Amino acid sequence: MGFRSALSKPFAKYIVNDQKKWSLDAINTQHKILKSLVSKAKHTQFGKDHHFADIETYEDFKSAVPVADYEGLKDYVEKIKQGDSDILWPGKPEYFAKTSGTTSGTKYIPITKDSIPNHINSARNALLTYVHNSGQSQFLDKSLIFLSGSPIMTKTAGIHTGRLSGIVNHHVPGYLRSNQMPSYETNCIEDWETKLDAIVEETLTKDMSLISGIPPWVQMYFDRITAKTGKAIKDVFPDFSLFVYGGVNFEPYRGKLFESIGKTIDSVETYPASEGFIAYQDTLDQKGLLLLLNSGIFFEFIPADQYFDDNPPRLSIGEVELGVNYALIINSNAGLWGYSIGDTIEFVSKDPYRILVTGRIKHFISAFGEHVIGQEVEKAMNHALAQHPEAEIVEFTVAPQVTPESGLPRHQWFIEFDQPPADFNSFKSTLDKKLTELNSYYEDLIVGSILEELEIVPLQKNAFINYMKSQGKLGGQNKVPRLSNDRKIADELMNFRY
Structure with a gap:
């Protein structure tokens, strides 16, 4: 030793x-x-x-x-x-x-x-x-x-x-x-x-x-x-x-x-x-x-679903509840005061x-009122991968498609597979079904025929690496947002689809 x-x-x-x-x-x-x-x-x-x-x-x-x-x-x-x-x-x-x-x-x-x-x-x-x-x-x-x-x-x-x-x-x-x-x-x-x-x-x-x-x-x-x-x-x-x-x-x-x-x-x-x-x-x-x-940090927490209200509640550590999505606010000996770092968290234990x-508080999809958050798309993806263990992914991100060339509006999932699922349609349906279970607003839009089942856009090998390179953000601490409410990333990734 x-x-x-x-x-x-x-x-x-x-x-x-x-x-x-x-x-x-x-x-x-x-x-x-x-x-x-x-x-x-x-x-x-x-x-x-x-x-x-x-x-x-x-x-x-x-x-x-x-x-x-x-x-x-x-x-x-x-x-x-x-x-x-x-x-x-x-x-x-x-x-x-x-x-x-x-x-x-x-x-x-x-x-x-x-x-x-x-x-x-x-x-x-x-x-x-x-x-x-x-x-x-x-x-x-x-x-x-x-x-x-x-x-x-x-x-x-x-x-x-x-x-x-x-x-x-x-x-x-x-x-x-x-x-x-x-x-x-x-x-x-x-x-x-x-x-x-x-x-x-x-x-x-x-x-x-x-x-x-x-x-x-x-x-x-x-x-x-x-x-x-x-x-x-x-x-x-x-x-x-x-x-x-x-x-x-x-x-x-x-x-x-x-x-x-x-x-x-x-x-x-x-x-x-x-x-x-x-x-x-x-x-x-x-x-x-x-x-x-x-x-050196005093934490505050704002319920994420009230974050954009005119006067949202601010809670200290003794006031939080388990399972609630909170925007994280910090006050620190770096001189940050009432500072919203942009992340959302939930408590799984208080002892x-x-x-x-x-x-992220600003990373969500609500183009149709569904307010889907990062945690939900990640849970859906993890569930789909568990149901289809042969499939392996490199990276993915999700964006709304409001004006498709045909069919109803939908969510588009841009996925770079290292190993694609054996049954592509089953994988897609598993993803969509899990998301409807996790988000009732999304389910209502699907049931009400406002949205149709999500679409998977398979991407070429190294698509995300090449995208990040094109943005000057390859490597280090840079990350691809898990989802966004606009088409900025999605439209760029369309250049790397199969």
């Missing part, structure tokens, strides 16, 4: 014991965090504008601080970009995490000295929690790969600016640096395909034990290795034992990924975002991710508080 694996076990025990303490005292933990955040920020520009000095209760806070997306905080961010201090949080941010917004263009999300531990320690604790629960730690002594964006930084008003994954790369603990892959030089390659080829060359001779990344990009890495060697991943990396992922629902990718590996291995799901590290998997056998209530990510 190496020194990393040996030292990890007592540290893991300490982390898990601490985790149990705050997770079982969640309401009080969140109350303390809100009080601390408001106190520290009361002399900032935002704190003065919103009367933080007068806030004593959560009700006071809700009255003083509106819910906003990036546009609502953009004026404050612009002041920071002009060189001003004490705007959203005391001092200046250490970094800007640069990310693309769907409506705001490029977003500059502040990361402060106080918020860096949320990103770094949470990723560490996810691994240590796995070590404690599984008893497995030998993987820490071998090579680890984190498929991520470039760590190269630019400067904005003297503030280091780059992708979140690149920023985090600068804070990898020293004890992991010596066995971290890829090399810094390779990680700095901007073109994803060139970078991927370099990563393959660097890692083929290494004893890889942990691989981390967004599932579709990890699958691309595996495909390159298999094409080069003619071997399953388990035969190239016999000690590969842990897959760490986040950013998308793993289930649609699970079958093909494990087939590429050649065996089933353990996996750990995480929920990192530029705005903060939200949650991670803390058990081996229970559903949901532990919401990180003791990591401790565990969540599932259900989709």
Whole structure:
């Protein structure tokens, strides 16, 4: 046993014991965090504008601080970009995490000295929690790969600016640096395909034990290795034992990924975002991710079906219910206030508080009043794949077809199959039937002959890779939206259909 694996076990025990303490005292933990955040920020520009000095209760806070997306905080961010201090949080941010917004263009999300531990320690604790629960730690002594964006930084008003994954790369603990892959030089390659080829060359001779990344990009890495060697991943990396992922629902990718590996291995799901590290998997056998209530973020929750109302309810952790779809709002020591990150979640446990990510608040299909959400299309797809186990998919997305050349309007499912179903029509009907079970509005539209059964548009091999390449978004942390209410993506994907 190496020194990393040996030292990890007592540290893991300490982390898990601490985790149990705050997770079982969640309401009080969140109350303390809100009080601390408001106190520290009361002399900032935002704190003065919103009367933080007068806030004593959560009700006071809700009255003083509106819910906003990036546009609502953009004026404050612009002041920071002009060189001003004490705007959203005391001092200046250490970094800007640069990310693309769907409506705001490029977003500059502040990361402060106080918020860096949320990103770094949470990723560490996810691994240590796995070590404690599984008893497995030998993987820490071998090579680890984190498929991520470039760590190269630019400067904005003297503030280091780059992708979140690149920023985090600068804070990898020293004890992991010596066995971290890829090399810094390779990680700095901007073109994803060139970078991927370099990563393959660097890692083929290494004893890889942990691989981390967004599932579709990890699958691309595996495909390159298999094409080069003619071997399953388990035969190239016999000690590969842990897959760490986040950013998308793993289930649609699970079958093909494990087939590429050649065996089933353990996996750990995480929920990192530029705005903060939200949650991670803390058990081996229970559903949901532990919401990180003791990591510098005060969470609020708005019922998703009321999010666009004029005055929607805002709930704290003690007011949430199981099985309700909530829009996630954060207030953090990065200087984000009443910030809607755009994700929706639901609670599957309140003892401790565990969540599932259900989709994006603005990613839905309601062209006909059905309001189908990401969680529903993913559940339908997972059901269809379970009923047709021979079928394997690479990626899919869904869009409305309002004006078809013939027939009634319908939903179009753009699917890249690695292995198509044996009975295509049965697969399609299974998908459609499951969606009607999950969404009563969709069922009413089908029964009422407003919509007809969904249509599957099979796509060429590498269709999504080529689409992402055409948009300049190949690799890294970029993801294809699971569904959208317009035809922007759909019309582009029509160029890649069979």
